[in-house]
Amino acid sequence: MSERFDISGDAKSALTIRGLSKRFVANKQTVEALRGIELQVRPGTVTGLIGPDGAGKTTLMRLIAGLLLPDEGCISILGREVVADPLSAQRIIGYMPQHFGLYEDLTVAENMNLYADLQGLPVSERTARYEELTHLTGLAPFAKRLAGKLSGGMKQKLGLACVLVRPPRLLLLDEPTVGVDPVSRRELWSIVYRLVREGEMTALLSTAYLDEAERCAEVILLHKGVKLGQGAPDEFSRPMSGRCFQVTLPNMNKRILQGRLALLPGVIDATIQRTGVRLVMRESSPPDLSGLPDGIRLEPVAPRFEDGFISMLRERDGHTPPATLSLDRPTAPKSVDQAMITVNHLSRNFGSFQAVKEISFSVKQGEVFGLLGANGAGKSTTFRMLCGLLPASGGTLSVAGLDLRNAPAKARARIGYMAQKFSLYGDLSVLENLRFFARAYGLRNPERGRRIDWALQEFELADHADGASKELPLGYKQRLAMAAALMHHPDILFLDEPTSGVDPLARREFWHRISSLTAEEGVTVLVTTHFMEEAEYCDRLVIMAEGAILAEGTPDQMRARVQSSERPDPTMEDAFIHLIEEHEKKGGG
Amino acid sequence: MNERQAARMRMRGMLRKEFLQILRDPSSIAIAFVMPLFLLFLFGYGISLDAKHVPLGIVIEGSSPEAASFAASFEHSDYFIPHTYRTVQEAEAAVVRQEIKGLVWLRSDFEENLLSQNVAPIGVMLNGVDANTARIVQGYVQSVWNTWNQQRSEWDGSEFSMPVGLEQRVWYNPEMRSRNYLIPGLIAVIMTLIGALLTALVVAREWERGTMEALMVTPVTAKEILLGKLLPYFALGMGGLVLSVMMAVFLFGVPLRGSLLPLFLCSALFLVAALGMGLSISSTVRNQFVAGQIAIVATFLPAFMLSGFIFDINSMPGPIRLLTHLIAARYYVAILQTLFLAGDVWRVVLANSLALLVFCAFFLIIARRRTVKRLE
Numbered sequence: 001m002s003e004r005f006d007i008s009g010d011a012k013s014a015l016t017i018r019g020l021s022k023r024f025v026a027n028k029q030t031v032e033a034l035r036g037i038e039l040q041v042r043p044g045t046v047t048g049l050i051g052p053d054g055a056g057k058t059t060l061m062r063l064i065a066g067l068l069l070p071d072e073g074c075i076s077i078l079g080r081e082v083v084a085d086p087l088s089a090q091r092i093i094g095y096m097p098q099h100f101g102l103y104e105d106l107t108v109a110e111n112m113n114l115y116a117d118l119q120g121l122p123v124s125e126r127t128a129r130y131e132e133l134t135h136l137t138g139l140a141p142f143a144k145r146l147a148g149k150l151s152g153g154m155k156q157k158l159g160l161a162c163v164l165v166r167p168p169r170l171l172l173l174d175e176p177t178v179g180v181d182p183v184s185r186r187e188l189w190s191i192v193y194r195l196v197r198e199g200e201m202t203a204l205l206s207t208a209y210l211d212e213a214e215r216c217a218e219v220i221l222l223h224k225g226v227k228l229g230q231g232a233p234d235e236f237s238r239p240m241s242g243r244c245f246q247v248t249l250p251n252m253n254k255r256i257l258q259g260r261l262a263l264l265p266g267v268i269d270a271t272i273q274r275t276g277v278r279l280v281m282r283e284s285s286p287p288d289l290s291g292l293p294d295g296i297r298l299e300p301v302a303p304r305f306e307d308g309f310i311s312m313l314r315e316r317d318g319h320t321p322p323a324t325l326s327l328d329r330p331t332a333p334k335s336v337d338q339a340m341i342t343v344n345h346l347s348r349n350f351g352s353f354q355a356v357k358e359i360s361f362s363v364k365q366g367e368v369f370g371l372l373g374a375n376g377a378g379k380s381t382t383f384r385m386l387c388g389l390l391p392a393s394g395g396t397l398s399v400a401g402l403d404l405r406n407a408p409a410k411a412r413a414r415i416g417y418m419a420q421k422f423s424l425y426g427d428l429s430v431l432e433n434l435r436f437f438a439r440a441y442g443l444r445n446p447e448r449g450r451r452i453d454w455a456l457q458e459f460e461l462a463d464h465a466d467g468a469s470k471e472l473p474l475g476y477k478q479r480l481a482m483a484a485a486l487m488h489h490p491d492i493l494f495l496d497e498p499t500s501g502v503d504p505l506a507r508r509e510f511w512h513r514i515s516s517l518t519a520e521e522g523v524t525v526l527v528t529t530h531f532m533e534e535a536e537y538c539d540r541l542v543i544m545a546e547g548a549i550l551a552e553g554t555p556d557q558m559r560a561r562v563q564s565s566e567r568p569d570p571t572m573e574d575a576f577i578h579l580i581e582e583h584e585k586k587g588g589g
Numbered sequence: 590m591n592e593r594q595a596a597r598m599r600m601r602g603m604l605r606k607e608f609l610q611i612l613r614d615p616s617s618i619a620i621a622f623v624m625p626l627f628l629l630f631l632f633g634y635g636i637s638l639d640a641k642h643v644p645l646g647i648v649i650e651g652s653s654p655e656a657a658s659f660a661a662s663f664e665h666s667d668y669f670i671p672h673t674y675r676t677v678q679e680a681e682a683a684v685v686r687q688e689i690k691g692l693v694w695l696r697s698d699f700e701e702n703l704l705s706q707n708v709a710p711i712g713v714m715l716n717g718v719d720a721n722t723a724r725i726v727q728g729y730v731q732s733v734w735n736t737w738n739q740q741r742s743e744w745d746g747s748e749f750s751m752p753v754g755l756e757q758r759v760w761y762n763p764e765m766r767s768r769n770y771l772i773p774g775l776i777a778v779i780m781t782l783i784g785a786l787l788t789a790l791v792v793a794r795e796w797e798r799g800t801m802e803a804l805m806v807t808p809v810t811a812k813e814i815l816l817g818k819l820l821p822y823f824a825l826g827m828g829g830l831v832l833s834v835m836m837a838v839f840l841f842g843v844p845l846r847g848s849l850l851p852l853f854l855c856s857a858l859f860l861v862a863a864l865g866m867g868l869s870i871s872s873t874v875r876n877q878f879v880a881g882q883i884a885i886v887a888t889f890l891p892a893f894m895l896s897g898f899i900f901d902i903n904s905m906p907g908p909i910r911l912l913t914h915l916i917a918a919r920y921y922v923a924i925l926q927t928l929f930l931a932g933d934v935w936r937v938v939l940a941n942s943l944a945l946l947v948f949c950a951f952f953l954i955i956a957r958r959r960t961v962k963r964l965e
Contacts, residue, residue, distance in 0.1 A: 067806065067963055087962075090808055118809050
């Protein structure tokens, strides 16, 4: 264990990268994944690597871990050259790839044993270390469980425990919290922070969550293979002061308000925040709200890291007005206030396990209704029953006035479904996928041709029409999936974790489309998510845990439930975590 | 802790992990033990290249003691189930209906000719659709005819003399049981399955599930990753070998005339070559489905068809015969058939072992080169 204490190389830097470039050749085209990266990571800190999809975050992580060879440049970790001697560097790093490969047919303890053997942790130190790590991660009761039988968040924590089995000097985490629910996310973060604080560890982690970036000591912003900036999070937000405002208008739907504000001159970002809309301006002058109804209130707010991030990206790429979406619907939307989805005492058992416990809710036409919950809360099961993919064990449900189990063809013609994973045909081109889905929904020419043209235009897919869809960037894949789901003018749109793994820019674009779809076309949207900021876009939502509904209401009502003197302005995430913890305290867990 | 202790600890970790996975994954147990059992039973009991109990039509147009005596000699044979017909038309119809494989035609003047001229031609018609069986049946009918003539002249006391006496002796497999050479050859197929197919799948699986990426950024060396796969599947393959040899000898009564030591040494050599092939395939394609397909096409099928296990290499067309020299199983099948049926014929065993050694070296070098701790 002497390695832990030797001091070598530049004492001010745990990781030094100079002139790093990496090119990939795909389809005879050279793609520059990284260009001239220069950076240093201070020892004993948590540094965040932030950037949109395709920025080169994973490539950079893999280069540091010695899994890829750079075309130019050098990487040294505490004085050890990664390119020349990867094995020596790998002795002092812990690397958790995006999909950490746990051996699913090995138990929790066996997985940890394997990594202890590989990392050379002496047997005498193991018992104490395992106890510490399983206690930290909450895995202690599951030592004998197969890794494959753990929940998503648990798996991620076990992955972290494996990487930490022998304390590394540099911890590399590639998007460790993607697909992890907020409770597990918070726990993962506190583990990493505790270890960095207590030990002689430095952590570098990439993330798509901007609120996570704010918790880092330093942030490196990567975009299209180039480093745009590096500094403490408030260095990114400081130039934004005086440019951020909160706009509220009590009598207007927040999504409609957001849509209108986004189009105002000088606005570079408009997002739904709590009771109103948060605006970021190009200059430090307030927006001109004269065209909007009376009663509108404008107040300046403190800038956040996210504002700096979005502004930097917009400055670089030029700001295009947000995407809206019209369904090109032949008939006018029907009367509002009609219940499109009704669920009554719905339950579902798998053997003796009750996955969904007598839940009831209803969704009105044109509403965006959210199902929130941690992994394993029963969201997906509920979803599958609503789509008619799974029979209910008890209770009743109706979708567009029909039960999908009894009148499937009729009801399915009225719903669109967008699955969590990209479920289109990767080997087919964009156009072929659209043609296929148009035919599958029974559209005939000339209607079919019209709808395909509509999809290519509305979703800005025309430039990619002939490319294989598996080659598309994630944001484009998601547009294609949404286009396919909307091919047949559905009245109801089901979205299962639609923005999981999608970067903040693509996520904004996605919600702009959804907003215009509901506001102008009267489409009803049912969405599952565990992005708490997305919950703000919902008109109403339910929070689920262990198959039951813990709370139902508007986002404002949810936040109001957990408001207290010590937490005057809680976020959606605070509300969610509070409700889950309260439920567990009651003996639910 | 010094580096040697650390290396030993890593190796132990890799091996323990692999064994646990084998024990818990029903599919590797199935490929390693259930599939060999299935193949052994199929080839031991189900498939036989011998012709036995062949339904054969005997047409006796005019009944006579001589004709009856000849027809009766088919009754006593293990090889035929005779069916008697009155007219040749009836028998031909039965051939068409596939009730009998052929017919022996004794004309109404059979006895008359036999008694007057001592020569009586018989007609033999065989269904040539299954050429292999037809050829064997032809030989059997011939030998029944010869035996009957011989016996008849003995009873007569008269001298029946053939111009040339043919005395046949079949070496190594006097009963000419196909099982005796199929089962030793089958061991080569089984070892290919475990060695190449199974390892091709398990390494590709590590790539697919992302475990390889996590593994690579640990101090484990490429050599240790390779050995961690080689050793467990080597043990599994040798287990499959012991099972197959025991079943061959004790259940199917295949003689084992050579000694066990060369059998196990040569098998080990072949197994390492097969493992090398499997590891080379899967570290190149990194996808279970593709690796499985390549392993079947590049190793299993050639071991089945081009190794001389079922089809004789000498009767293959020239180019194919040349191709068989590139199939490791060919050399191993030759060794197995020699060791089981002929004994320790060192010239054959050593020459073929040398060829296997070349294959071992070749594929291990490829596998070692392909196993780098990088993603590119």
